[in-house]
Amino acid sequence: MVHIVLLALLLAGCGKDANADKEDTKVLFALQLPVGAPMPVTPSDNPLTDASVRLGKALFFEARLSRNGSISCASCHHPDRGFSDTLALSLGVDGLPGLRNAPSLGNVAYHPSFFRDGGVPTLEQQVLAPIHDELEMDHNINLAAAELGDEEPYGSLSMQAYGKPLDAYVITRAIANYERTLISGWSRSDRFLYQGDATALSAAEVRGWQLFSSAELNCAACHSGFDLTDHDFHNVGQYLDYGNDPGRERITLQPGDLGKFKTPTLRNIARTGPYMHDGAFGTLDQVIDHFASGGQPHPNLSPEMRTFVLTEEQKADLLAFLSALSDDRSLDQVP
């Protein structure tokens, strides 16, 4: 069962006149939400209009947002991988690896902060970072806007969506809106957990869900709620020495935040490896082994971490449940 919330509201009149383009800006995107999904909050200056989302999608796949035209947002956020990358560290315009593993973009509409250290408070501001980062797209967003602004569909969509030519403001808002539509919530686990379909999961997957929810494993202490994340920052004892990536401490400058990273969503987790902030673990099997070990005894180790022992069958059950968190349909709702 799929519950669809249609947000399409045609606020403009039917008449085709000189104000037609202006009226187009008021057509809201028909966002489909699965049962159990909260309504995303959008900024007052960036309503989720149809034109803005279509423009955002075009820009998301536009390689000319990078300095040498070699990579787009989609180069590191593959739609068929839950909008994440297959590499531990994505490669930028000159083939140089970035600092961290590219996270899934599924359900970013619900995130209160962005990047694994939470240094950026809005999706709009997040867009700037990869475009300007010398290890990623290494471009200047204003130069990119100047290059693309006169081309279609950018010129007309920009006017429709924001009533102005393509610029940094338009690019950041449009891509943010497209990313807001990447809703994940159509997995068999969703049918089981939110839609009352007791047959949606196999017996092994149900046992895996029970393990996941158990106090012994304590996964749900942090991987909670609809998006299976508390959106908080934790040190899970991946290392004793975090080297050149202090995690949350980079933002807060607090030693107690050293080695803390944002809890990632587990949606589509079977498709979004490699795992951890630096992509150090290639398989979910390795991830489970790490958490079963309780992590390294770092001074900031989360008190939620604990050791546990799983039989091979239990581990297989847990992996089966995690795989059942994969969406049955594409996250991309834009035709």
Place this chain on the structure above:
Amino acid sequence: MLAGLSGCRRDAIVPPAGSDTPFGTLRVIIVPEWEGQPLEFYHEYRNVSDYRTTVESLKFYWGDVRLVDGMATMPVSDIELFDFQNGPVTKEWKLPTGVWSGLRTGIGVPSALNHADPATFPSDHPLSVNSLMYWTWASGYKFVLFDGRYDPDPASVVPLVNTYLLQTGMDTCYMEMDLLTLLPITVVKDSITTLRVHMAVDKFFHSNFGTIDLATEHEAHEGNVDLALKLTHNMIQSFSIE
């Protein structure tokens, strides 16, 4: 004629001028120097530690710039960006006429602006992405960008390869200073009042607050608040008004 650290802001703001208020122009010229001579980018100097040193980039913000006289102040500018790539930098502001004892400014971007979205500013605004002073990973601006190269061995003759990247930011590094003058700053109707500010870049490495030893303190673009504060304190003591 000296720059000094000012206290917390408790000054009264002069009400905005009416339409019939006469206006004049205040012009500030900041002249970067090294030991009294015009600073040359990429020229090899000896710093306070006798290290071979070049300067390759120097930019900073002034925030909440205002004229002061006792408890009274006149807002001059919310934010200004100074980029010395082409030598001295001149800024001009149209202001109501008046007599003031000094100029007060913050080094950096005030907190209220520091976390703004740079994409919301026009491309020629000091806070736009074109300034290349925005830390995209932290949603804040670099307050000071002071980069170059160094070699701790004064006898060495090989090309300089070690880089220093002294880039301050974060709200904790925002600091105010007073540029005080012996004579009052008088903004005269339909005239230009010029303040020539000398900035001794060689003193960025040393003041009574502390010495920056580039051999161990060459990177302050992420997290090294102590070094960032030391640079800011040293900078404040490097300014003087002619």
